[in-house]
Amino acid sequence: MIIKFYSLWPYVVGIFLIYVFFRKQQNKLAKEILWASFRTTIQLILLAFALQEIFKSNLLAVTLIVSLFMTLNSSGQIILRSKQKVINLFWISLVSNVLAIWPIAFLFSMDIAQADWFEPQKLLPLMGMLLGNTLSGVSIGLESFMRDFREKNNEVLTLMSLGGTIEESTSKFFHRALRAGITPQINSMISMGIISIPGMMAGQLISKANAFDASILQIKMMLSICTGTILSIYIALRFVRKSFFLSTGELCLK
Template sequence: MIDSSPNLTWVNVLIGLLFILFDSLLSLVLGLGIGGSLMVAAARCVLQLSIMGLILDKVFASNNIWGVIGIAVLLNLLGAFEATYNKAKRRFSNMFPLILASMLSGTIPISVLGTRFAMSQSPFWQPDQYIPILGMILGNAISSIGIALNSVHKEFSENRDKIETYLAFGASRFEACKPVGKEALKLALLPVTNQLSVIGLISIPGMMTGAIVGGKSVEQAARLQMIIMFMISASSALCVLLALFFSLTTLVDSRCRIRLDRLDSRKPVFYRYRDAAGEKTWKGIKRLRCWGRRESGTEEERRGLLNGNQD
């Protein structure tokens, strides 16, 4: 099959960026206050995809299992960072390593078993097959973990009396936290469930489109997408389940005490340093502007004195 797809350049990317500019303009007109966030997200998208493209191009060319393992670990590290510091509004103690352990335990086994047996891929680590699938699984796992943990942390911050009541009547920490965990798990899996419901009927997913463009028949591409969606569902559930276990056992200790001192609602420390540096820079710019105005006024006064124009 001859590849008839066009060769895209940075000009095409800039044309596509106009859609983000439209969103930013809409935000400005309606006063949504998200225009800056959209532009920053778009800049991150360009930078991250450019770097990832350079790395993956070399990994695909090498066809080396150690390169695939390195990319898999790197993607999980970045996913855990995103889930911990960008998706979660509040963070519990040792959240990053625990979320990383959850993601490694939930994504690697499912992706390996799925590609090897459900997709009949041999070897399972074929870079151009395994890495994109792992990336899709991780992307959905990040969103699901964020939804679940935000639900749990909000419940502990705003409705801790319910959990305390269970504990006061002699419930174990598992029994007291079970309703909170179940509700969080249901919320986390709702987007995946909705996606399964409408896929193929309303939306044509990206992996299926890519497979068709790559030369597979529509029937084969549809079956591939089914397998991937089932893998995403199982991996998201496993990642969220482990993340909830770590979160709940941290916030309710072995002596059945609620430990809100282990929950931090502040921005991550590096973001606080960034904001402080930005604030200092902005204050410095304002001082320079004020200093320039004072100097200008002094010069005008001197000229008035020299010309004999005194009040």
């Protein structure tokens, strides 16, 4: 198989021109753009090599190991993006990802690949798209919740001292965090097809797939991402909230 790396050169030149143009005004930003472009190129090429090897196997175990690796990375990203320190945040994001995203990816794969649903070639791209797209929503939602708790915990104490349960006393922060996390997804769904054509659908259209087939698959993907994001945020928020309280009910910010 011939790998057409040379076809990338116009794109590389484009980014390099951007770097040259912005270097004088915003040197740091220009360097960051160049670094990000370099990283994305290398990472995707490496991914292609890795996937080629992984796709040779049709074992569910291989698919699950790679899925776990992706999920661990996604949880790691949530920790890196988080400015607030919460004990067990890594495990909380890992569990919420596994509980929310994995079943959706499995069902989605069963829908489009039927009996071959567990094959890496079917399941892994779906898992990757779901994890990647839900990541920022979970991250934003958790950040909002933890920031509210750190900065405004007197609001929670006030409601607790009025006899409110943990759920009642934290419901304002909880719902604000859910909303903050899911809003970018809602905006993206509203602009879908009017302002934007997402990458997956564009890829299919370019490779001359039927427009209806491409759009149905994209609808499934958008609805899955939305469900996965809200579920993942909800599960993670419940765990984080639990970690803020003792089992006896006292507020305990560590």
